[in-house]
Amino acid sequence: FHGTPRSYNTQCTECGSRFNIEYTCEGCDYDICNECFKQKTMTASEKKADAKRKAAEEKERQKAAAERRRLQEEEDEKHRKKWDPKTHFAENIISPSDKNKDPDGNKSKGFTVWCSDGYGNDGWHSYEGSPTKEFDTTYATKKEANERARYLFQWKNPWGLGAEEFEQHAYEIDKSTKEGM
Numbered sequence: 001f002h003g004t005p006r007s008y009n010t011q012c013t014e015c016g017s018r019f020n021i022e023y024t025c026e027g028c029d030y031d032i033c034n035e036c037f038k039q040k041t042m043t044a045s046e047k048k049a050d051a052k053r054k055a056a057e058e059k060e061r062q063k064a065a066a067e068r069r070r071l072q073e074e075e076d077e078k079h080r081k082k083w084d085p086k087t088h089f090a091e092n093i094i095s096p097s098d099k100n101k102d103p104d105g106n107k108s109k110g111f112t113v114w115c116s117d118g119y120g121n122d123g124w125h126s127y128e129g130s131p132t133k134e135f136d137t138t139y140a141t142k143k144e145a146n147e148r149a150r151y152l153f154q155w156k157n158p159w160g161l162g163a164e165e166f167e168q169h170a171y172e173i174d175k176s177t178k179e180g181m
Contacts, residue, residue, distance in 0.1 A: 012036055083164050085155050093147045100137040110138045111145035117158045 010021045013029075014036035024031040032040070042050065081087045085094055092100065099105040103112075118131025136152060139145040154163040 014040075083162070085151060085163070089147055089151050090144075093144065093151050096137045096148070100139060103135055103138060105138050110140045111142050113137045113139070113145050113148045113152070115152060115158075 009018065010024055010031040011018050012021060012033040013031050015033060017033045017035070020034040021031050022034040022037045039047075039050075113136045114133040115136050116131035116133050119125035119127065121127040137145075137148055139148060154166050
C-alpha cells in the first residue's frame with residue numbers, strides 16, 4: 001500500500017484487473033486497483049453497507065433479466081403461433097381426408113382446389129399457354145376450399161417461400177375476396 005504507481009502493464013493481485021491500478025510494490029510484486037483498494041480500506045460498517053447495496057443491485061439486475069426473458073418468451077410464443085398453420089387452419093385443411101383427396105369425393109357438388117404454376121402472357125416470360133392444372137382436393141364448402149387454397153399458397157407453395165416470407169414481401173391474400181382465390 002505504500003508503493004508508487006507504475007505506468008506500465010500491471011495486474012491487480014486481488015481481482016486480476018489490468019485497469020485503474022492505484023498502488024504497487026515492485027519488491028513484493030503486489031499491485032492493487034482503485035476498487036480493491038477502496039474495499040481493503042473500508043470500515044466494517046462501510047463494508048456492510050456496500051454489501052447490502054451490491055445485493056440490492058444484483059437483485060434488481062436479476063429481476064430485470066427475468067423480465068427481459070419473460071418478454072422474449074412471450075414474443076417467441078406469439079411468433080410461433082402466428083406462423084404455425086395449426087393456429088390458422090382446421091386439421092382437415094392441413095391433412096385432408098381420403099374423401100377430400102378423391103376427385104369424386106363430394107359427388108361433383110363441392111368446390112375443387114387445384115394447383116398450377118406458370119406465368120401469364122406478360123411479354124417477358126416464355127408463354128406456352130395456361131399452366132397445367134393439378135387436382136389437390138375437393139371440399140363441400142367454399143370456405144373450406146378457400147382455406148385449403150390459402151394454406152397451399154402461403155405454406156406449401158412451389159417457390160419454397162414460407163408464410164412469413166409472403167408477409168415480409170407483401171404477398172398478402174385478401175381474405176375479403178367474395179369469389180375465392
